[in-house]
Amino acid sequence: MKTPLVSGIQPTGRLHVGNYLGALKNFVDLQNLGRYDCRFVIVDLHALTEHITQKEQRRNILELAADFLAAGIDPKKSIFFQQSQVPAHAELTWVLSSLTPMGELNRMTQFKDKADRHGANVGLFTYPVLMAADILLYDSKVVPVGEDQLQHLELARTLARKFNERYGRTFVEPKPLLTEAPRVMNLLNPAKKMSKSDPNGCVFLDDEPNVVANKVRRAVTDSGSEIIFDPVGKPALANLLRIYAAVGSTTVKRLESRYRGVGYGTFKRELGDVLVEHLAPMRERKKKFMRDPAKLRRVLERGSKQANKIAGDKFADVRKKLGLSL
Ligand code: AMP
Ligand code: TRP
Numbered sequence: 278m279k280t281p282l283v284s285g286i287q288p289t290g291r292l293h294v295g296n297y298l299g300a301l302k303n304f305v306d307l308q309n310l311g312r313y314d315c316r317f318v319i320v321d322l323h324a325l326t327e328h329i330t331q332k333e334q335r336r337n338i339l340e341l342a343a344d345f346l347a348a349g350i351d352p353k354k355s356i357f358f359q360q361s362q363v364p365a366h367a368e369l370t371w372v373l374s375s376l377t378p379m380g381e382l383n384r385m386t387q388f389k390d391k392a393d394r395h396g397a398n399v400g401l402f403t404y405p406v407l408m409a410a411d412i413l414l415y416d417s418k419v420v421p422v423g424e425d426q427l428q429h430l431e432l433a434r435t436l437a438r439k440f441n442e443r444y445g446r447t448f449v450e451p452k453p454l455l456t457e458a459p460r461v462m463n464l465l466n467p468a469k470k471m472s473k474s475d476p477n478g479c480v481f482l483d484d485e486p487n488v489v490a491n492k493v494r495r496a497v498t499d500s501g502s503e504i505i506f507d508p509v510g511k512p513a514l515a516n517l518l519r520i521y522a523a524v525g526s527t528t529v530k531r532l533e534s535r536y537r538g539v540g541y542g543t544f545k546r547e548l549g550d551v552l553v554e555h556l557a558p559m560r561e562r563k564k565k566f567m568r569d570p571a572k573l574r575r576v577l578e579r580g581s582k583q584a585n586k587i588a589g590d591k592f593a594d595v596r597k598k599l600g601l602s603l
Contacts, residue, residue, distance in 0.1 A: 295470065
């Protein structure tokens with residue numbers, strides 16, 4: 278039996294190297310291991326918390342679908358679907374919300390950050406409960422995510438445990454699965470995580486090659502000139518080394534010995550080349566997928582149908598456990 282695995286990404290704009298190395302690339306690698314029953318979901322209901330227009334929302338969903346397929350998600354190997362097309366996600370959210378203490382949501386750092394920036398809405402507040410529903414509906418044992426999602430996953434575990442204690446064994450407690458680059462930092466400020474809110478410190482997956490090369494060239498580096506991995510003393514360089522190792526299919530150790538006695542300039546130029554080379558085929562594949570939106574819709578429709586079967590059965594069991602089925 279394969280191990281059930283779920284993860285999701287919000288359709289809220291262009292993906293960057295942080296999303297890719299913390300999440301999407303790992304999704305593809307895990308899918309191709311053949312050991313997991315993978316379910317990948319475009320979490321369009323989560324995106325509603327950001328007040329996106331109808332036109333943008335549709336565009337963002339198709340773009341993200343193209344990103345997943347271009348990165349290598351294969352709908353024959355993984356169930357790939359759209360959250361809003363599987364009603365059990367919203368239904369289970371309501372059920373779980375009655376088990377969620379306000380205090381647990383109040384201390385979520387992502388909520389505090391986002392509420393500070395955009396002002397709070399109730400959707401932002403209950404966002405982690407919807408995420409817990411995404412995960413628990415599929416009995417996911419593992420959830421590949423970036424480090425910023427660990428607190429949300431802890432809530433999913435708590436809610437699974439609480440439900441099971443109160444209503445009998447129903448849900449699996451999920452565990453996070455992090456990559457070697459679980460928190461990619463802003464290229465211009467290694468104290469901040471890479472995020473689309475600062476486009477200059479962030480390499481987008483569909484940036485043109487010269488833009489990628491320039492962003493890497495302008496990345497801040499630390500004082501000194503040696504290429505060594507020292508996350509405390511040289512956090513900016515450590516970030517670049519992690520990115521290089523991940524896209525260059527090598528290790529930080531090997532990079533350290535390869536760049537012994539070589540200056541930052543050469544290192545950054547070569548990292549730019551490797552990154553461009555890694556992203557270029559994906560960019561081309563994405564363009565091709567975007568030319569055929571009907572195909573993207575078909576893929577998501579088929580995936581959503583498969584997901585509906587699993588999630589629908591699970592939610593029927595939840596209804597029974599709660600005493601809602603007469
Ligand atoms: P989001 O765009 O917020 O839906 O994030 C999608 C995935 O990318 C989640 O698993 C995040 O944890 C991950 N992620 C976002 N930013 C970063 C980053 N700077 N470094 C590593 N992973 C990230
Ligand atoms: N909250 C996640 C993020 O912001 C996205 C997400 C929603 C997710 N549901 C999920 C991730 C379920 C993993 C599993 O990145």
